[in-house]
Amino acid sequence: MIRLHNSKTRRKEEFRPIDPANVRLYLCGPTVYDRAHLGNARPVVVIDVLYRLLRLTYGAEHVTYVRNFTDVDDKINATALARKEAGAAGTLEELIRARTEETIGWYHADMDALGALRPSHEPRATDFIGAMIAMIGDLIAKGHAYEKDGHVLFRVRSYQNYGALSGRSVDDMIAGARVEVAPFKEDPMDFVLWKPSDADLPGWESPWGRGRPGWHIECSAMSYELLGASFDIHAGGIDLQFPHHENEIAQSCCAHPEGGFANIWLHNEMLQVEGKKMSKSLGNFFTVRDLLDQGIPGEVIRFVFLQTHYGKPMDWTAEKAAQAEATLRKWRALVAGIDPAPSAAPAVIAALSDDLNTAGAIAALHQLTDLAELKASAALLGLLEDGLGDWAAAPQADLSGLAEKLAGLRAKAMETKDFAPVDAMKAALVAAGVEVRMSKAGVELLPGAGFDATKLEGL
Numbered sequence: 001m002i003r004l005h006n007s008k009t010r011r012k013e014e015f016r017p018i019d020p021a022n023v024r025l026y027l028c029g030p031t032v033y034d035r036a037h038l039g040n041a042r043p044v045v046v047i048d049v050l051y052r053l054l055r056l057t058y059g060a061e062h063v064t065y066v067r068n069f070t071d072v073d074d075k076i077n078a079t080a081l082a083r084k085e086a087g088a089a090g091t092l093e094e095l096i097r098a099r100t101e102e103t104i105g106w107y108h109a110d111m112d113a114l115g116a117l118r119p120s121h122e123p124r125a126t127d128f129i130g131a132m133i134a135m136i137g138d139l140i141a142k143g144h145a146y147e148k149d150g151h152v153l154f155r156v157r158s159y160q161n162y163g164a165l166s167g168r169s170v171d172d173m174i175a176g177a178r179v180e181v182a183p184f185k186e187d188p189m190d191f192v193l194w195k196p197s198d199a200d201l202p203g204w205e206s207p208w209g210r211g212r213p214g215w216h217i218e219c220s221a222m223s224y225e226l227l228g229a230s231f232d233i234h235a236g237g238i239d240l241q242f243p244h245h246e247n248e249i250a251q252s253c254c255a256h257p258e259g260g261f262a263n264i265w266l267h268n269e270m271l272q273v274e275g276k277k278m279s280k281s282l283g284n285f286f287t288v289r290d291l292l293d294q295g296i297p298g299e300v301i302r303f304v305f306l307q308t309h310y311g312k313p314m315d316w317t318a319e320k321a322a323q324a325e326a327t328l329r330k331w332r333a334l335v336a337g338i339d340p341a342p343s344a345a346p347a348v349i350a351a352l353s354d355d356l357n358t359a360g361a362i363a364a365l366h367q368l369t370d371l372a373e374l375k376a377s378a379a380l381l382g383l384l385e386d387g388l389g390d391w392a393a394a395p396q397a398d399l400s401g402l403a404e405k406l407a408g409l410r411a412k413a414m415e416t417k418d419f420a421p422v423d424a425m426k427a428a429l430v431a432a433g434v435e436v437r438m439s440k441a442g443v444e445l446l447p448g449a450g451f452d453a454t455k456l457e458g459l
């Protein structure tokens with residue numbers, strides 16, 4: 001029995017699929033204007049574990065997983081327009097397509113490096129414009145939307161359950177936040193379904209003029225086309241709960257009142273770096289590719305993610321990455337050449353079935369003594385798989401000489417009380433990705449995540 005915390009009901013529930021022969025899962029995917037940052041990767045890894053668990057429980061052929069690409073966005077438009085102004089050949093739409101093809105390629109490479117399985121479907125928003133126009137037209141016909149000055153907006157107050165997912169009332173939302181009141185809005189909370197495009201923006205012909213869809217309608221149209229009016233699980237980061245997911249529910253339930261949209265909502269918490277919110281202004285903003293290029297294996301990134309329950313904020317630290325690498329190296333050495341057992345250990349399956357308790361599953365892995373069972377159980381978490389292990393096979397650097405040198409500097413400093421040489425060498429080692437452990441027993445140096453031997457030259 002799988003139990004999941006449902007954001008909609010705010011309690012943990014037994015998962016009962018609408019159709020066990022076709023379990024349906026939707027994850028809000030990336031807006032493909034640049035590299036995926038570390039926070040973008042967390043829901044991918046979380047839902048990848050859920051996908052593996054569902055496939056184990058119901059059979060791989062009975063699970064449909066959809067993760068979309070948003071390829072209509074002002075940042076994408078700006079990049080393509082800059083390329084056009086710089087002399088690039090092709091129409092604006094062609095340049096946008098080329099840019100998004102490039103970024104989708106990057107995204108696939110980075111998520112593959114994290115060991116994430118590809119979804120059953122990866123729809124692009126621009127391939128479903130017709131479905132969006134049809135849904136918008138239906139909402140207008142039913143009185144849930146209206147056209148004004150080339151815009152189409154959703155009447156939020158026409159859906160009486162608006163705010164149930166996030167626990168907010170419409171009036172409280174207006175009172176507690178600054179809401180844009182455009183001249184074409186009937187109500188401050190109404191949101192855009194369709195907006196006009198000028199000659200410098202991509203656009204599609206519609207009954208309301210040349211334009212492009214609003215963000216929220218995309219997921220509603222794509223999920224309906226691929227999963228139907230009702231499906232089992234909708235997932236995404238907690239930052240999407242309002243307004244994006246709230247708006248998805250409203251427009252989907254109004255367009256298709258015969259369905260219930262998503263039965264279970266699964267939201268992962270945010271990611272921090274060294275105890276602080278990740279931001280470019282703090283200098284702690286990393287893309288997945290940044291870490292991979294620093295030499296941190298994708299499997300290590302995945303392991304760090306899984307050490308924290310998805311419902312709690314996750315803190316990425318260099319220390320966690322180093323510890324994860326050491327653990328994975330040890331496990332990979334143990335299971336080398338061993339075929340996995342037919343099934344994962346019951347304790348690991350039980351932990352994951354309890355609201356994706358990945359930390360509990362990892363604790364269970366540490367207790368396993370049957371190496372074939374360890375390999376099979378780790379695979380359910382997307383770990384110790386053969387395709388991700390090249391990094392662990394590389395020979396580790398011999399740092400014994402540098403350890404002896406640092407120990408000598410430390411012994412001398414204890415006499416002279418001048419610790420500057422010790423601090424300087426330690427800083428150089430840390431900058432090279434070496435974990436430095438100094439105690440009464442002596443000095444120990446360990447290659448950590450992002451280790452770069454070339455930075456040790458001269459030491």
